[in-house]
Amino acid sequence: MRKLLKKELFQSQFEDLGYIIIDLNNPNIIDLIDKEYHQLNPDDNFNPNDGRYHCTFIDTNIQYKKKAFELFKNHITPIIKEHLIDYDLLAGNFYVKPKNACEFEVHQNWSVVDETKHTTVTIWIPMQDTNEFNGTLEVIPGSHKISKNITCLHEPYFFDKFETELKRKYFQTINLKKGQAIIFDDKLVHYSKTNQSSKSRRALQLIAVPKEAELLIHFIDKDDSNYYNIFETNSEFYLQHNISHFMDGKPPLKHVGRVPNKNVLYTEEEFVEALKRGNKFRKDLYSKDSIKTTDLTFME
Ligand SMILES: O=C(O)CCC(=O)C(=O)O
Numbered sequence: 143m144r145k146l147l148k149k150e151l152f153q154s155q156f157e158d159l160g161y162i163i164i165d166l167n168n169p170n171i172i173d174l175i176d177k178e179y180h181q182l183n184p185d186d187n188f189n190p191n192d193g194r195y196h197c198t199f200i201d202t203n204i205q206y207k208k209k210a211f212e213l214f215k216n217h218i219t220p221i222i223k224e225h226l227i228d229y230d231l232l233a234g235n236f237y238v239k240p241k242n243a244c245e246f247e248v249h250q251n252w253s254v255v256d257e258t259k260h261t262t263v264t265i266w267i268p269m270q271d272t273n274e275f276n277g278t279l280e281v282i283p284g285s286h287k288i289s290k291n292i293t294c295l296h297e298p299y300f301f302d303k304f305e306t307e308l309k310r311k312y313f314q315t316i317n318l319k320k321g322q323a324i325i326f327d328d329k330l331v332h333y334s335k336t337n338q339s340s341k342s343r344r345a346l347q348l349i350a351v352p353k354e355a356e357l358l359i360h361f362i363d364k365d366d367s368n369y370y371n372i373f374e375t376n377s378e379f380y381l382q383h384n385i386s387h388f389m390d391g392k393p394p395l396k397h398v399g400r401v402p403n404k405n406v407l408y409t410e411e412e413f414v415e416a417l418k419r420g421n422k423f424r425k426d427l428y429s430k431d432s433i434k435t436t437d438l439t440f441m442e
């Protein structure tokens with residue numbers, strides 16, 4: 143896996159922990175984004191009911207999604223350029239948690255490239271100070287390098303058998319000030335708790351991908367769950383669609399490959415062991431030479 147962060151110290155922190163915390167070079171962008179945010183009109187009004195949260199990708203208003211993406215491109219591209227080596231913005235979301243909105247489930251972000259070759263990252267930027275009380279992000283340091291499961295819609299996570307224990311023992315709360323951001327490996331296990339404050343907790347999530355990576359999305363094959371189907375994507379796909387459009391696992395995209403489903407569920411003991419051996423584990427996982435997508439069916 144190639145180097146991705148320009149600063150040496152950040153690169154080694156990222157490899158070790160799966161995330162880094164940065165101070166924005168220009169903290170005023172949050173106020174600029176805030177102004178533009180108030181001009182946007184998502185169908186759920188940034189305030190879905192039933193204790194849910196707003197996520198741009200899930201919203202049904204395509205015009206809103208396009209405007210939000212323009213805003214992200216304008217304001218976030220300089221941050222990507224400053225910190226990451228040859229990365230592009232793939233997609234962006236506002237995550238707005240109204241007061242009392244529910245917990246965001248423990249998860250890893252979707253696999254949007256061939257993860258045996260490339261690392262993708264999320265840049266998460268809060269629009270106010272965040273802490274445990276208003277539902278900030280919580281992460282498990284080191285958890286980005288211990289599983290080669292493909293992450294996608296409807297598939298179990300490697301930790302599903304012991305999620306309660308996971309929440310009780312292993313998370314670290316990421317308290318951020320307005321003007322700071324976390325950049326994390328999309329394989330890092332993370333979640334956020336209920337917003338118990340009286341205001342909405344607002345944040346931006348930007349997904350950045352290596353320029354050289356082929357952009358993919360994975361779906362379990364509904365006819366044979368021993369396999370994944372792989373489709374080609376691009377930024378436009380995330381603007382034009384939302385999850386409800388491909389519940390059947392058959393998105394309107396070019397089919398580019400099929401790989402065996404080798405996902406495994408760990409026990410808590412295996413998870414603890416894997417965390418301890420994380421560095422070696424990652425080397426073994428990612429030392430294979432590049433494989434073309436069309437060859438993936440033969441992957442061990
Ligand atoms: O904003 C949140 O609470 C969740 C964000 C998240 O899951 C992400 O940025 O990948």
Ligand SMILES: [Fe+2]
Pocket residue numbers: 249250251332
């Ligand atoms: Fe996430």
